[in-house]
Amino acid sequence: MDTFISKLKDHVWDTVTIKGWAYNVRSSGSIAFLQLRDGSGFAQAVVAKQNVDEASWSAATDTTIESSVIVTGTVTKHPKQEGVFELQATAVALVQKAEDYPIGKKEHGPDFLLDNRHLWLRAPSQWAVQRVRDAIIHATYDWMRDHGFIKIDAPILTPTSCEDTTQLFETDYFGERKAYLTQSGQLYLEAAIASVGRCFDFGPVFRAEKSKTRRHLTEFWMMDAEAAFVEHDENLRIQEELVAFIVKHVLETRQEELKILERDTEPLKKVVAPFHRLTHAEAIVKLRELGSDIGDMDDLGADDETLLTKQYDRPLFIEKYPAAVKAFYMKRDPEDSSRVLCADLLAPEGYGEIIGGSQREDDYETLLARLREHNLSEDAFKWYLDLRRYGSVPHSGFGYGLERLVAWICGLHHVRETIPFPRLMNRLDP
Numbered sequence: 001m002d003t004f005i006s007k008l009k010d011h012v013w014d015t016v017t018i019k020g021w022a023y024n025v026r027s028s029g030s031i032a033f034l035q036l037r038d039g040s041g042f043a044q045a046v047v048a049k050q051n052v053d054e055a056s057w058s059a060a061t062d063t064t065i066e067s068s069v070i071v072t073g074t075v076t077k078h079p080k081q082e083g084v085f086e087l088q089a090t091a092v093a094l095v096q097k098a099e100d101y102p103i104g105k106k107e108h109g110p111d112f113l114l115d116n117r118h119l120w121l122r123a124p125s126q127w128a129v130q131r132v133r134d135a136i137i138h139a140t141y142d143w144m145r146d147h148g149f150i151k152i153d154a155p156i157l158t159p160t161s162c163e164d165t166t167q168l169f170e171t172d173y174f175g176e177r178k179a180y181l182t183q184s185g186q187l188y189l190e191a192a193i194a195s196v197g198r199c200f201d202f203g204p205v206f207r208a209e210k211s212k213t214r215r216h217l218t219e220f221w222m223m224d225a226e227a228a229f230v231e232h233d234e235n236l237r238i239q240e241e242l243v244a245f246i247v248k249h250v251l252e253t254r255q256e257e258l259k260i261l262e263r264d265t266e267p268l269k270k271v272v273a274p275f276h277r278l279t280h281a282e283a284i285v286k287l288r289e290l291g292s293d294i295g296d297m298d299d300l301g302a303d304d305e306t307l308l309t310k311q312y313d314r315p316l317f318i319e320k321y322p323a324a325v326k327a328f329y330m331k332r333d334p335e336d337s338s339r340v341l342c343a344d345l346l347a348p349e350g351y352g353e354i355i356g357g358s359q360r361e362d363d364y365e366t367l368l369a370r371l372r373e374h375n376l377s378e379d380a381f382k383w384y385l386d387l388r389r390y391g392s393v394p395h396s397g398f399g400y401g402l403e404r405l406v407a408w409i410c411g412l413h414h415v416r417e418t419i420p421f422p423r424l425m426n427r428l429d430p
Helices: 005-010 054-062 110-115 124-146 186-196 232-253 255-260 280-289 302-309 364-373 382-386 402-410
Strands: 015-028 031-037 042-048 067-077 085-096 170-173 177-181 198-206 219-228 276-279 316-319 336-340 342-347 352-359 395-401
Touching: 005 015, 005 042, 005 085, 015 042, 015 085, 031 054, 031 067, 031 085, 042 054, 042 067, 054 085, 124 198, 124 232, 124 255, 124 402, 186 198, 186 219, 186 382, 186 395, 219 232, 219 402, 232 255, 232 316, 232 342, 232 352, 232 395, 232 402, 276 280, 280 302, 280 316, 302 316, 302 342, 302 352, 342 402, 352 402, 364 382, 395 402
Parallel strands: 042 085, 276 316
Antiparallel strands: 015 031, 015 067, 031 042, 067 085, 170 177, 198 219, 219 395, 316 342, 342 352, 352 395
């Protein structure tokens, strides 16, 4: 009976077949130990020469690291490790004998590992990261559906951008015009809310920004959400409930993976709503107390975010930034027109921004004036302005960066490990 390693606990004393790879091999005299991986988990196969035929014994002793194998045997409980199961092999078949594997147990530099990313993905730590990533994605879909959000697919090729086109990838569109790889589906979701009320998209986005920080990628994944008749405070509540749900889901379903990553889960257990909140003005005061020289109307940099988030045990909203440092579509604060109804959500433990969001300007004349202030093309945004001419309503939205969320929850220093094949300013391979 074929099964997966993750199901071995359900088959104690049964004879099963596992198909996978030997990520480690050792032998001693008449016994060999194959450490198996099949994608669902990890298990040891014990191959005793006396219990298998000659062909199986030959296959077991010929197996090299990362060889693909098919092993049949009886499932037993590990004699010393609680909750661990292994296979007492009765047959071993070598599917393909691997050549000398380039990634050894010694320390390798990040460039070597990224050059061999197609192989590094097999490491237990990278297996764990990708499974946490998968859990975050599924939790997002589950929460969104349970709260009335419909999936809408925004285009990747766009005629313009949410803000400007200086940091986007430009392409020739059939020799007729310029097109750009999207940095956000927000504008298109704003159109969709008049149809479906609440919606989200989830897909790859692109930035041609020449940045080499640990928080930036050239190609990454964003989840953008938009909701009609939702104003600033409710927008923040939606975000904190979503993030708390995601973290809870990962803690419940990815315990083994977090253990492999040696992630201290105590800080994650504190991620419950409501989150901390500071206005931008309050954050400036606090940052100066912590030694920053940030100006009154400055945007927060990565170092500022790190300083702040190390002071809190839960995520932190910084809200009501100066309008001068934010996008044209953000609605002004009625209590202070120099500021906008926006918020960045910063993850604790120094991880910084994971979500950006705002209430959108819903008045036609005001939005038109903002476009002109930012020297943006009225013609390019004509359709966007139309949304304010035909049944405009108060509405808000936000977007999270998947790789930043994965990095925080997994406890990783750099986002390059959070995506299967990272694209960086200086890296397009493999």
